[in-house]
Amino acid sequence: EDQVTQSPEALRLQEGESSSLNCSYTVSGLRGLFWYRQDPGKGPEFLFTLYSAGEEKEKERLKATLTKKESFLHITAPKPEDSATYLCAVQVFYGGATNKLIFGTGTLLAVQP
Amino acid sequence: DAGVIQSPRHEVTEMGQEVTLRCKPISGHNSLFWYRQTMMRGLELLIYFNNNVPIDDSGMPEDRFSAKMPNASFSTLKIQPSEPRDSAVYFCASSRLAGGPRDTQYFGPGTRLTVL
Numbered sequence: 001e002d003q004v005t006q007s008p009e010a011l012r013l014q015e016g017e018s019s020s021l022n023c024s025y026t027v028s029g030l031r032g033l034f035w036y037r038q039d040p041g042k043g044p045e046f047l048f049t050l051y052s053a054g055e056e057k058e059k060e061r062l063k064a065t066l067t068k069k070e071s072f073l074h075i076t077a078p079k080p081e082d083s084a085t086y087l088c089a090v091q092v093f094y095g096g097a098t099n100k101l102i103f104g105t106g107t108l109l110a111v112q113p
Numbered sequence: 114d115a116g117v118i119q120s121p122r123h124e125v126t127e128m129g130q131e132v133t134l135r136c137k138p139i140s141g142h143n144s145l146f147w148y149r150q151t152m153m154r155g156l157e158l159l160i161y162f163n164n165n166v167p168i169d170d171s172g173m174p175e176d177r178f179s180a181k182m183p184n185a186s187f188s189t190l191k192i193q194p195s196e197p198r199d200s201a202v203y204f205c206a207s208s209r210l211a212g213g214p215r216d217t218q219y220f221g222p223g224t225r226l227t228v229l
Contacts (some may be wrong), residue, residue, distance in 0.1 A: 034217070034218075042223070043220035046220075101158065101159075104155070
């Protein structure tokens with residue numbers, strides 16, 4: 001069964017304290033791995049897509065990396081405005097249904113000033 | 114671009130009542146998705162459409178749920194009759210490429226449904 005697991009479930013950081021979030025997956029036919037950010041009361045906001053092992057993408061204080069079994073979202077010198085839930089999703093090939101995403105349950109990040 | 118538009122943003126209803134959620138995808142997008150989010154189960158795909166045609170409805174929990182997409186700019190998710198366990202946040206998302214391998218889903222703001 002295709003599965004996506006995120007850890008930790010929750011993370012509390014001090015402003016400026018760098019850390020990483022993990023997304024491990026067990027899927028067949030991976031087409032891509034997506035990171036989204038979700039603020040309370042809002043829909044998920046797209047951050048990155050990674051397609052192959054070794055690929056990296058950056059956006060401001062965030063950097064996403066991908067291996068064959070997991071992805072990391074590195075947060076460098078976070079600020080309070082980085083507080084949110086970060087969701088990982090994998091796009092799986094199911095024959096013609098290539099747009100299907102399977103989401104992890106997310107990591108709730110709180111950055112304290 | 115206006116993004117994905119959903120209405121209503123909040124819905125409170127009594128058990129047994131019919132509920133209709135609405136979604137307008139991003140113009141030019143060919144795929145539309147309905148998700149449900151709860152604390153216990155996270156984000157779950159209910160159904161998705163390519164070019165207005167339902168492709169995969171395996172996530173629809175039971176016959177009380179139905180979805181339609183009469184044209185490229187409008188979709189509805191209907192629950193009839195509603196039950197308290199249907200309380201959740203329902204998201205609509207759209208993407209550009211129908212079945213494309215390199216594609217991104219963009220989410221609306223969601224509808225928070227409470228069934229009393």
